[in-house]
Amino acid sequence: MLLAWIAFNFSHVNQCADGSKHKIAEEIRKIGKAKVLACIFTFRELAVATNNFSFDCLIGEGGFGRVYRGYIESADQVVAVKQLDRNGLQGSREFFSEVLMLSLVQHPNLVNLVGYCADGDQRILVYEYLSNGSLENHLFDLAPGQQPLDWNTRMKIAVGAAKGLEYLHNFAHPPIILRDFKASNILLDERFNPKLSDFGLAKLGPIEGKEYVSTRVMGTYGYCAPEYAMTGQLTTKSDVYSFGVVLLELISGRRAIDLDRPTKEQNLVAWAEPLLKDGQKFTLIADPLLEGNYPVKGLCQALATAATCLEKDAETRPLIADVVTAIEFLARPKDNQIIDAD
Template sequence: MGGCFPCTRAPKTDDKDRIPPTSDKSKPKSSLDLKKQSSLKEKQQISSSGSGRIAAQTFTFRELAFVTRNFRADCLLGEGGFGRVYKGRLESSNQIVAIKQLDRNGLQGNREFLVEVLMLSLLHHPNLVNLIGYCADGDQRLLVYEYMPLGSLEDHLHDPSPDKKRLDWSTRMKIAAGAAKGLEYLHDKASPPVIYRDLKCSNILLDEEYNPKLSDFGLAKLGPVGDNTHVSTRVMGTYGYCAPEYAMTGQLTLKSDVYSFGVVLLELITGRRAIDISRSQGEHNLVAWARPLFRDRRKFSQMADPMLQGQYPSRGLYQALAVAAMCLQEQPSMRPLIADVVTALSYLASQTHNPRNQSNQNIFHLEAPGSPQARLDTETRPSSGSERERSWGSK
């Protein structure tokens, strides 16, 4: 549940990413008046967007303070750069919910709050977290989500408590396939397409059956439409997950999300963090560590998470690594469409591990031993509706 920060030291900002200042200069206003005006303006923006299709409820701060027992410590679920998340039960519906209270001095500001409310109110999919409502009282900003009982993928993969079982291979592929389906909905089904921009393990939440849901849409952006190949924006995200071309130029494409997904998939396979300074020199950055290993098939088994204790299908490991290698191509045009990734991972998630049966057809292979470049050969191609080819060159 960690927060987000600029991927570069000196991010550029543009006017589109800023909340316009109020234009009423007739008389000076008190701080309280300005807070009330800002709160009212946000509510009007939320209500007027989407042609009246906003389904999220509005809550008062008093209501949410009551259901969290005044934000007591024993209701705390997690904490990050954005603020804290509490568990509560709504009086009206008796539903258990997760309530994110944004830090008024934190990294997630008014714009990110508004974007998240709008995005999750208008986008609905089994692999996206469900937004129930929000609160914009004075300077208080809170978001109310469906409660995800198993917490985040990071909790299970990197910070497991003693009572949590380690993720087995089948569960990891199930999580990867579900997260990819969430991205596919944003890229191929939403109109205009949506670039998630902050895919990472802490933003993938799990229900009681380990079904994944993408959460935290404060950095999401509407993708390019028409003849546009990218959208230009300030560089935001989490270090270790940002696509290299986006970090360098600020030009954001759907393939930027595919790169971030490749990092998450590599974390699922290896059990390593995207960035881990506790490891030896040369192994701090997961992608940099993995690139030379992609070139030698004999070293693939060294990349499997030791916590799996060898309980994985060798062919499945090779195939999953091939998908990760494709997603992590430095050239965006070489990365696959997310629909192809869904096809590949859905196949892997459907396979049961039987050590005595390794005769499954190899549907992926690395194209050249000396290069991480990979080619996707699927037995079943996606339907034409998801095969939207785009040109990803610079303007």
């Protein structure tokens, strides 16, 4: 019933126009499993909150649209306001999916949905504001004087992100496959606690004995699991593969795809694959910005976990719960004393 309802509303969301904001709220209540009661904002309220979507408030921009820092005076709350591109059906699909998914889940490692706006053709999402931005901003192309993340913080982010996925896979009903897990979709609060964001491409996982969800291949090149890219068959193990890519990014400080590097180093997984087969070469993968300040045993454990997540055969990859177990201790400073790699 839930899957049929979602399919129906995806096909009708563009026809809702001004009544869509009420329809969305009504239908979410009908599910009976909503954990988050999102506020419904008018376009005017969000225009005021962002100083009329001022350039000075702009904090992010991508193919989906723009993100602004805003202030909701009635709630005395700083928020992130994501204004989706109004062109095309896909924007409405992603908007509806995100409102639905984030209304069904609540966890410390998932971003909180404050509310949304569906006035006319406007599709706007309002989240809690996370002051440290995305993981991507702290790993790659650092600004002059910007301090790189230390080893313990990187492992803290890895564990928190894995716990967010674990909740989606094992505790959400039905399970949710994020489908676009990547560094730019991991947001960080003032203490660098990670929260998964951007549920626009998320899919409800297989139910009723099915092993996978058949869907149009979407996501980000460099993070997609090979079997999903080839067949469109999506499982929770697809997210596990993407987690392996991000874990490798955290360890190496390299992007999943970096066309500015030499040809053989442009694809992170392909570059790391031969090094992951030889434990004596593990230190060659570590981010030079760490300057050797990491525990060699911890590095080996983290890379061994990444390697299992990146197995080409999905069935041989671990469950995300097993990944959490494997790396959780790496984020505990008392058990993770820094030992110079040299």
